[in-house]
Amino acid sequence: MPNLKDLKNRINSVKSTRKITQAMQMVAAAKLRRAEEAASAARPYAERFNAVMGELAASVGDGDGAPKLLAGTGSDQVQLLIVMTAERGLCGGFNSSIVKLAKAHAERLQGSGKTVKILTVGKKGREQLRREWEDNLIGHVDLSDVKKLGYGNAQSIAEDVLARFDAEEFDVATIFFSEFESVISQIPKAVQIVPASFEADDADSGGSTFHEYEPSEEEILADLLPRGVATQLFSALLENAASEQGARMSAMDNATRNAGEMIEKLTIEFNRTRQAVITNELIEIISGAEAL
């Protein structure tokens, strides 16, 4: 039989754990709200950007003159996977589900004879990928010092990626991140960013508007494509931040509930044990009295 003091200690330790998880849940809820706001504030830009890019891309086409960022290098031999995860754990399956998707992707690519290179953003993804894909990791972006995600963060990642593209280090780049659906549902996603693919939104723009371009279409496209990479990275970062907080919030909510259940069970056990001890003592006293 477990002794009373041990039980008491366990109850106390579970209680303090519950306090911590409860606090973490509340912090995550507050951060989630801010992350969601940031994500929705960034949406108009991304939407407009993609609409214009879609139009431009459609009019310039995939011809010989098209920039490499749009048309591709003509090969898909070297694949760059940009795996974006959180800097911290304790957020349920958030990090693992992104890494799982990336791993499946990497295995498939390697299986078909492609060269896989991996760039990680966020410490957790790196830790998980290091076990099996150590040799494929080519870089890491540390965002642990970043308090508030800004466009600048996305820009510096984009500069790194574009420099590698210019140096012909890869042909195709895909980002892995988690799309924020709701607090209880975050969907890991893979989106190809180089060569860029934009869906021309014909229904929205009327399809028939012909724009004048100043300077020429090609020049604008060459100017905007690198920004498109940054824009896509930025919205992925923001989605990821919101997803992370959402995942952490529900993970911590679960943990708090589990701790509550555990405390109840332990309290019942504690009470039973205490009663047993009392009964035992009584029996001893009574039988001692009877023996006299």
Add this chain to the structure above:
Amino acid sequence: MADTMQFDLVSPERRLLSGDAKAVRIPGADGDMTAMPDHAPTVTTLRPGVLTVEMDGGEQAFAVTGGFAQISAEGTTVLAEEALPTGEVTAEFLNERVEKASAARDAASGADLDLATKRVEDLKALGAQIGVSAG
């Protein structure tokens, strides 16, 4: 003919301004242009400069460092990489940009050099225009 049009100024991080504008003066890459209602559909890239919006309540000016503008008959959208009300631009902010552009210029060559030089000049002109001195 409508005398106002829908105008939006958005940066990657947030929407800065949205409303009805009478005219918008845009610092285009090839020169300034003023967009008014029923302007021909145009897409232009921006150079660092001052963007002025004429609205019912008066004029508002923003410093932009780059991006592009989409003008159509119904409205104008400016997608600025960075945009700040001119009153909030500090010498520090500007110097940082100028330094970065200068570093890029020093590293550039050929056709890129011209573009990079222009960027530095544009940034300095922007500073002069709003009365903030840049190094």
